[in-house]
Amino acid sequence: MELKKDKLTEALLLLRGASNVILPVSNDGAPVFKLWDGVAEPCLSANTSLPPKDLLFPRSEKMYDYNVKTGNISEISSNKKQTVFGIRPCDVRSIENLDHAFLESGYTDSYYKTRRDGLTTIALACTETARTCFCDSMGLSPNDAPGADIVLNDRGDAYTVKSNTEKGEEITRLWKSLLSKETGKASKASGSVVCDFKARADKDLPEKLVARFDDPMWDKLSKACLGCGCCSFICPTCYCFDIGRENHGASGTAFRCWDSCMFSDYSRMAGGHDPRPSKKERLRNRYLHKLAYFNLRYGVTLCVGCGRCVDKCPANLDVTRAMDIISEGVRADG
Amino acid sequence: MSEKQEKMRQCAEKLLRDGEAGYVIGWGETRFDDRTTPIFVEDPAGAGAFVWNEYAINSLAKYLLDDKYPDKKIGLFTRGCESRAINRLLKDNQIKRENVYLIGVPCDGKKSDRCTLCRERNPILYDVLLWTPEDDPPPAAGRFDRVKDIEAMSPDERYVYWGETYDSCIRCYACRNVCPACNCRECYADMSKTGFQGKQHSRSDNQIFGVTRAFHVGDRCIECGECERVCPMNLPIMGQTQKILKDINELTGEYECGMDATSENYLGRFDLDDKDEFM
Amino acid sequence: MSRIGVFVCHCGTNIASVVDPDKLIAAARELPGVAYAADYKYMCSEPGQQMIKDSISEHGLDRIVIASCSPRMHETTFRKMLKNTGINPYMLEIANIREQCSWVHVDKDRASEKAVNLMRMAVSKISKNEPLYAQTIPITKKALVIGGGIAGIQAALDIADAGHEVVLLERESSVGGKMAMLDKTFPTLDCSACISTPKMVDVGAHPNITLMTSCEVESVSGYIGNFEVGIKQKARYVNHDICTGCGLCETKCPVKVESEFNLGLSTRPAIYKLFPQAVPSKPIIDKENCRLLKGGKCGICAKLCPLGCVNYEDEDRTITDNFGAIVIATGYQLVDWPSMYGEYGGGRYKDILSGLQFERTVNAAGPTEGHIVRPSDGKEPETVVIVKCVGSRDPNKGKSYCSRACCMYAAKHAHQILEKLPGTRVFIFYIDVRTPGKGYEEFYDQTRMDGAVYVRGRVSKIYEEEGQLVCRGEDSLLGEQVSVKADMVILETAMEPSPGIAELTSLLGAARDVNNWVQEAHPKLRPAETQVGGVFLAGTCQGPKDIPDTVAQASAAAAKVIGLLNKSEMETSPMISAVERDKCSGCGVCVGICPYKAVTLLEIDDRHGAKRIKREVANVNSGLCQGCGACTSACRTGALDLLGFRNKQILEEVDALCL
């Protein structure tokens, strides 16, 4: 099936009738995910500078209200229906990875789950890649998003529409009147996009990395790091959070908010001890989490190769350099 | 360009070979032609990794705080902005002059927005100067232009302007971590239990971070522009600190930081006849 | 969880008639941490206090909030009460619901609501209180008085008479100061020397006073009760232990230089006593002018001295001593008028004298043995012009303040001229005549009756014409230009602090005002103290004043010192700044902000990773810190915090208001 581009607004308006629609719009030329107002032109030229992870894992979210005098606790949950349109394959994979973290291995995060259940993803396969994109090195393809509810492929004047799930089917039903048969003529080189930027994510990378836990290369790699949380906060798969409380006399609200393992206070314990006292340990931990620990636990690499951290790092650190060093077995010099 | 680069490499190589410096901090290549990354070279043979081009943008001085108690001197390529940052760190008692070897490299201007405010291309202090000083860029007529633009708004407009600005702040603290005036051992913002700064991401807490940070560094800001360069959300961070500098300039006359390592900061002293509006 | 007790006082009807105590009690019981709440008619009364004590044991309370009158009223009372319970006296907060609520509001509902807010703020604050413990510091029973003028002499004598040891330190070779230079004192006209020299002799002979002349303060450390002062004893080149002060050495010295004491109106040798009545009555050698010490050949004085006292090898020495209290009594000097008033000839005309030069002229022990004559030709003047407010009340050229004593000594000078040289014409140019003092107005009236002519106006120019000094100015009462040809002009010049006051006050940590006078701790209520604990002030170092005021203030300072030294130890307030060293980066912003020099940077041993390092951190001296908290607001990281008013305590109060 395909959706003619001139029918896109109509299609989005139909979605908007059933749920909140979030899609990339232009912010000074750069696409950012915004709640769609029904008017703004979707900006689909490139991937967004921030991933859509806050749809599921908001920067700050209220967890529960409490009262210390009465002992009452009431949980707060948001079960808004949300449809994200124009999400790229890398970010779709990132949601699958977040699902592992929040929903599997013995614990279900109810806040995440409620939002996840209410989320529908309409992915758009890439027609070109940014120079920092390396998703195809990380085992996914810019041309497809098997984890999305619907995948669109740009075919010039139309999108092919492929539904992967029941939620996807629901949408194709909603769009029924707008969809037409595929014409079969691919006007753009859709489906054959590759990343120019490559990373050496060999199969045995996790083991190799863990084996080099004490390698002096970590010192070298982290020297230029500023210790800020930029990479964590723009990463689609970083999911660390801190829990805090806002007290108002006897009552109050507990909330959780994004945290970054790159911060100096992140791993400090109550007594003051910090097992990751310097940025060397912190950077190592972050890389190992992305490229090794998550694999060992869930069988997939956490990093999806979106390249945002490579693009935005204030010190121009590059995670792929670490992967190269490991894969080539060389020492990091200079 | 390459001649200067060669001089830099030779100088670093000699420093390292002679054991004068334990390592030298400069700029090195990345996978992209238009980007460099700070590098830390210990081995004299590695001095060839230093590059000098219009993309050698990052200020290097803040890295000195990672190694405040070095066994040997730290070599540092020093432009005008680095030297002012070093004065900042010296004045704030964070580093010792004898622990650094400053290799003066007059700057020819870099491809970065942060350089538009630059008024000091040549290092103010250095141990060696590798080539003849450059002409300083013409005085930035509009040092406080954008502050004036914001001042011209109504209170509500200003609130909306900053509110929307801070709505996009992701509190990654890159601005703080790169800032030579942010040299606290532990930032107030990392101590949410004190109550000065909530950790949650909200307009209010983001704004409080922005204003508090501005107040903490405002009278010590060297206007290097690194905070804005590193901001992943492209926020106009200097719009806050420069407001403070502008006010100080208006209250007591010419005020600029980092020009020496001894002048007391504006908020660290007073005059009996300071302007008073609180009668 | 803390167990807070809330006690609401009715204060008779003072509180209860406007604020409903029941509402407070009910609201208190809703607050987290409050274990008990009760009210009573008079909390400060014996039964009220007993009730609190009983509740503490009965309900296991660990901190107390009292909603009552101002803490300035009964905070001390309730702290004392807590001392006798198991609770630390600083686990107390007072909600001011009388002065700042029931007395200032009318609407009962809204006043009660506000009282609840105030109580809630106190409860929130106290949840973050911590026990504080006062330290006691021993007191060194010895005082240092800096400056041997009349102020220092008086203070030293009073302290010594009370039985405490005193070191009286003087920069010159003799005590006496400015008063010793004066001829007579207004308004009684008794001879200055007659009343001051006995006191000078007293300090020289007092068993409790150690006189240290030719000495300066070099360093000060420590704090109230425990100062350690480094004193520089300048080389005298004469052994005062054996010198009898016979004066033989002075007679043959080949050097003649301007006498400081006579303000250039006469000369003195290089080995000299400051003035004949000097105490100690022993000479020193002025090394700047001694031929031998300048490298020339001489040595006459050493040959003359029958006891061999002269020692050209003498050197400056530093003596360190400990004191419990310090009095600053460094006095004043007159402004250097020639550099300020070019229109008065800038010092070119010999017959223009400063008031103090005139004092030396008219003094029987002075260079002219008391004859009023012109320095230029030794003739008696027929017309004398006295100009007041030279450098005073003149913000453009001199000082903006009034020098206070000049009106009276101008009148005295006129009186002395008219008395010694009857028939002389005396004109006094003035802006105002200020005579606030006992017998002062009467004295001024008498001077006018004696024949002194007061002309209201400033003298704009003085120039020489035919051997006379033409004084031009405006008579502002007549509104016309006047011009007086005088034989002699006396300028009553402004006082300013003695040289070196800036260095001394910064050593002591004492503040100066905008004119460099030493700043008193409070202009009305603590006029004889500096803001530095244990450092007091006396006399004109604080600001211009005359002799009676100087002596009164000196005795006041002495009384303060005696009060302090009578104690063997003192308790310091525990509500002072504290440093969390882990957080402190040693930036030092606090050091410059502390008015008491209580915060310094201290080098400590620490680790940086695996490396042992030394780093600097702020350190608060509990003896010096007065608990103002200025440093804590300047500390960006919050490493400095004020005990009793911690950041989190104040923030709790803020939060509680906004529930």
Added chain:
Amino acid sequence: MPVEKSFEPAIVAFCCNWCTYTGADLAGLNRMKYPENVHVIRVPCSGRVNPQFILRAFQKGCDGVMVCGCHPGDCHYSTGNYFTRRRFMIMKRLLEYNGIDPERFHARWISGSEAAKFRDTAAEVSEHVKKLGPNVKYREEFRITESAEAGT
């Protein structure tokens, strides 16, 4: 935002113990009357007032903030208020620059004897803040909790 008639602003006044707090007590002693909105927090010196307290107050819901201390030259601690003056000359401008209405923040020198000045200042600030209505700027809220849904 429509101002309700019954709006009573919450105003916090940081007052130094030696001058303004004493002045406020004196106002009570003289039975002077002023609005109930002003709540005094006692600090030893105006120099103790960290500008961050003011931010916190606005964040937590204060509609107006006052910082009061001894007149310059009269500080119990000699120089504390000179630093206060510099700090708040800067902070006041910074707050206004960030959109806080100038009437919401006041610094004043009020001595221990100036009970009437305390009363008048309290009344004046209350009145101005009342006119402005509740402060929403800097007010704590989870405005951008769900940032991608901004505008909801």
